[in-house]
Amino acid sequence: MKASEPTLDTGENWIRKDLLSIRELAPLEINTILDSAGAFKTVGARDIKKVPALRGKTLVNFFVEPSTRTRTSFELAAFRLSADVVNISASSSSLQKGESLKDTALNLEALHADIIVLRHSAAGASKFLAERLTASVINAGDGAHEHPTQALLDVFTIRERLGRIDGLKVAIVGDILFSRVARSNIWALKKLGANVFLVGPSTLVPRSFESMGVSVVRSLDEILEELDVINLLRIQHERQRKEYFPSLNEYVRFFGLTKERAQRLKPHCLIMHPGPINRGVEIDSDLADGPQSVILDQVANGLAVRMAVLYLCSTAARKQR
């Protein structure tokens, strides 16, 4: 089979050089990415998995905060689009030597990087870069603000499995307050018409989230039977979180997806997790490997979604130059 570019009719539906947040996207833009991702997913099933869409482009994976899966996913996506990839991590960058983010970015631009994928511990860091660079900037997670490609791969997975987003009941469970995944998912799901429920310790799910148009639920047991999707976020109990809830044991007692709780889910209800999972904490170990779990689909779809995002933003940037 000849490896050719999938037919993409994005027309005027995507004009952004950067992907910084889901909040700023229109539903049409989200669907444009999802549709493109669908086309790119077929590429991954071919014998020759590479297309020439970004040949001659340089992508910099700039990860100021450690990450393995997101970085690898972007790297593979870039390879499949034939881009050249450079990885820079916090420990190898001049940020360690006190160079400012602005100066590091200007240096990357001076080297004619075309796309910068940024993971950073500060909310707004990718917007900061995007406003100062002509290169495309893709937000791969900025503090507790947003992680747009994670939300896109989540809604892609839901749409693929259940055929729609509109009208679904989706619960996001766990540490919402500090989660960029939760925020991006809330925006994506709301914009596509889902009903979103947030569940977790009240210290980690403050009422202020209700003004984002979601329901804050105090007990997982209250809503289990109604759900079409349950998305479990990684919960940690390291130094900073010790003031927020007493122990992982107590967390599991109220919010862990145990076998007993899972029996009350609808048979079609999807079990999701952005990873890495803590078996026996957020989710019972067998359930993670069970038929309702789509955790590995999420990983596979992440590649297609990121290919679509890189392709669309790079094309828009080329038109703007």
Place this chain on the structure above:
Amino acid sequence: MNNLTIRGGHVIDPASGRNEITDIYVVDGKISAEPPPENSPVISADNLVVAPGLIDMHVHFREPGQTHKETLATGSQAAAAGGFTSVVCIPNTSPPTDGPSGVAWIIDRARDTAGVNVFPTGAITRDLAGQEMAPIGSMVQAGIVAITDDGHCVQNHELMRRAVEYARMFDLAVLDHCQDYNMVGNGVMHEGYWSTVLGLPGWPRAGEEIMVMRNILLAELCATRIHCQHLSSAGSVRLLRNARGRGIPVTGELCPHHIALTDETICSFDSSFKMNPPLRTQEDIDALIEGVADGTITILASDHAPHAGFEKEVEFDQAPFGITGLETELPLFLTILLHREKAISLEQLIAMYTVNPAYLLRIRKGTLGIGADADITLIDPDREWTYKKEESLSRSRNTPFEGWNLKGRAVRTIVAGETVWAV
């Protein structure tokens, strides 16, 4: 000899209750009942307001130690351009102004380089560390007008109580930046809808209000005046209103940004909108304006906090807190409090910049009474103009008000009978 006649202006001197069209005479740098000798200079003040020289009792001039941000000289130029003849400097210099030699150094340096009157304050605690009392009495002898750990807040209530009690011996005001460190943590913006959306650590109203309440209790316990700086929340206004109604010697201060802007501006992640305490909501703005209108808040100030561009142009949560304010505060308050909200009269607004801070600090400023220093600000309350930060006389440019259209400004600033700035 600084002799001068200011002719035909609308004199508003809240300290003496004067509010009339009349001439002001200056003889030998003092306000005089008798005209100066013939051939002395005359300034026409037709259609202008002639006010006592304005006092900003909350500025950070960064000298000694951080002169790349501001100096006593450049800060004073910005003050003069904003209509201020006197400023009160906060002691979070580098090193902190926590002893008599530091105070004396600032007074000497200001005498040599500053074009306006500079009144230093001293730290409440050594090194602003909140651990042990600074040599308050020695600093009084050296010339401080108040004590404050501003930028920091003494967390130990017992230590604060002793410092307030000690200050009473010198009839000294205690100025407090109200912030509970445990509650605020690493907060960088108002805790509410926008902090939730943006994922930035929140700075809850209660983090301020709990210290306002602490100060009310200590002012009552020690019968000493405590001034709560840069109030930002509706709850603080409610607490202060109740306390003042009960006669407790506690006062409050308002900065213009807290009524000009809301936390929504931070969705730009622009650190020009980052200051401490943070911008809050429209509900807080309404309460602060109501607090000014009913006399709960009695003092206006800028919290002028200059930072270099490279320091501010970083990730939002890593940027330093603070904005410049000396050149925009009077115009912003005139625009918002006088023209737009009609919350107070011009006479009341001038009182909040003159007699009120002068009385709190026990300084002989803020009046056009006979024999007073001839510090005078001429104001055109109706002049429409646009603020441009590249024209600022401050050494720094960290303002959120670039390009704002404002109504009203100072047009001439006179210190001891001498014009130090004119538009």
